[in-house]
Amino acid sequence: MRIRFVHAADLHLDSPFTGLRAAAPEHVANGLYSATFDAYENIINLCISEEVDALLVAGDVYDGADRSLRAQLKFVEGLNKLDTQGIRSFVCHGNHDPLDGWQARLDYPQSCRRFGTEWEAVPVFENPNRAVIHGISYPKREFTENLARRLGRVDPGPFSIGLLHANVSNDPNHAAYAPCSLEDLATSGIDYWALGHVHTRQVLSEREPTVVYPGNPQGRHPNETGARGVNLVEVDDGGNVHSTFHPMATVRWETLQVDIAPFETEQELLDALHEGMQGLLDSTDGRSAVVRVTLTGRGELNRTLRRPNAIDDLVEEINGEWAERSPFVWCERIEDASASPFDREARLKGSDFVAEVLRTADRAKTDPELLARIGAGLSDLYQHHRFRRYLSMFAPNEEELAALVDEAEAMAVDLLAEDDDR
Template structure:
């Protein structure tokens, strides 16, 4: 009976820009910036330790066009460690490293094999009776169903389909090479090694259809443990698989409902409990944590008035749990209970609403926000507002603070 293991990884995104983090410690920021490379080094360590027979990378080795050759040289250095151990690698181009996007090249070891991008191609490993079928992206846009042109399975072999795809769609990812699980199943292969979706997911078990997720989260939209999978094959069938977690810097989102908290110390205790849950399996990694406070509470005004102090208190709570947990941002989604209005002798609420709607005041507010944004550390995700909220939300918060302080 033939038994072997292979590595299935995807979405390395080497060269990905530093996004979504604003912390005060430069060393922590540097560790996040280096994390995608550290994750790949750890992945190769895991593959060598597991003595895999071969490795499959299902797209997006790179994040896009290189600014210099250092990205290609780093991948060459790490993949060469497998080659020197006699482990071949089979690499498919995804939308981020399509032929039309990454035009620079670094000569890779002969043991690294790239799937064709103009049509589906097949690699056969006769000693293992394995056939790998795949088609990379010639251009960043791949709107057609590529699976329909994949070849028939090789008889008497363990057949692996390799594809970079969104399947029928994913809320967090653009649509590329769309297809259904039934389309994949119709090819008659034994395993589908997918890429593109950054969440780990087993989409089907007969045959196994797997997204390993990306190696390293790059923003608060990519939370939790990240890594790849090692698949065990026995006598021509999948006998099992295991996730290998290789991320070095983790993102977390802690949502905390403080509706039942009587005071700020009680709310902070609840936040600290949630942070402990998020950091429970952190190990030697560092973590960027976003805290979102929710609920209907009379504490809302006090929290708005002391948001900076609250952030410091939460950071202190995080460090009591783990010295490598760093607060990325505090988001407030709180509503206040209804209270009787205070009589100021005039309609304060109406006056503030009129002021916030004034075009001149809005222009001044946007200018101030823009000036502050230029002084912030680089790191917001491209589609995030520089201060974490849009102009309307910031003005509304400022108006509420004025009203709170006016009430004394």
């Protein structure tokens, strides 16, 4: 065998979970604080149990914005553990942990290689012809040069691995740092591109070269759902790459959508939610989960749900049952996107005030002036001298404003609703 290594990226050690609105109960919060560390520890243990030759980390070990001494110390601690087992480590830095960022004075083990701001080729073994790792780190956070192209053509002798934090093919969901194309990667002569930056696992190219984003080992956001982990890669003597994904996250992020239409009572809905929770727990492979529930559809239950504290009560009910378990399923919030059983088209043709409200909302979407009038006053909050520093970035643009108008319309119609059979 040429080489056996673990390819990890975007550890974001000690960076917090985002998007949470509720304060988690203590044991859940503890699980969340330590989740990135726990995932890292799982990676270290995987390296040791699988007796790999090296651990490759493709950038964003921790967040510069949340520079944590603890994160850096823990990272080195893990590498030291590998060193004592004779496992080497190779690290490049990305936009979140560029080389110009603050770093604690730490003693990295001898067997660890951290790449600088120029491409370097480092043999993994004493025999330089077995495998070579080419790596480069970001000198600063916002680095938009095409680093892949800067590498040029590598020595075709040994099995070559490229360790790089980059946005390949301009993924619009991620910042365009070190952008490059698949073509740039293919022409470099690298056999395995160990990439980082994109948090969702992707295999951009199966072979010649193999190009992989392993994703982050621990989801930190409601959008980062499902299993998260690293790639265990084996390269046989013939240079063939065999890679397997290994989930590492201790806490999973999940979403659950429930259509309220079939339910007449809260209990029926609650039963469905319990069923959903059990389903999630069954699918997490013994791991805990943080769940965001979205209620959809139209139904009578919507009126009940809009009662004050109704949603909070549901959350409490669910968490009372599931959050205390081990592994836990903690419902972080229930978003009520359901609507009352309301035939908008029919009401729009009516002559009453509700019809006028609906028509006004419709007009607002095509009449910028009306939309501006309806959105007037929002700047009171979003540009408020005290709160703009938190909120200005969330100020709704025109498209978001239209979405808000829909919500506002639903709210207004509901408030106007009289006691009749619709």
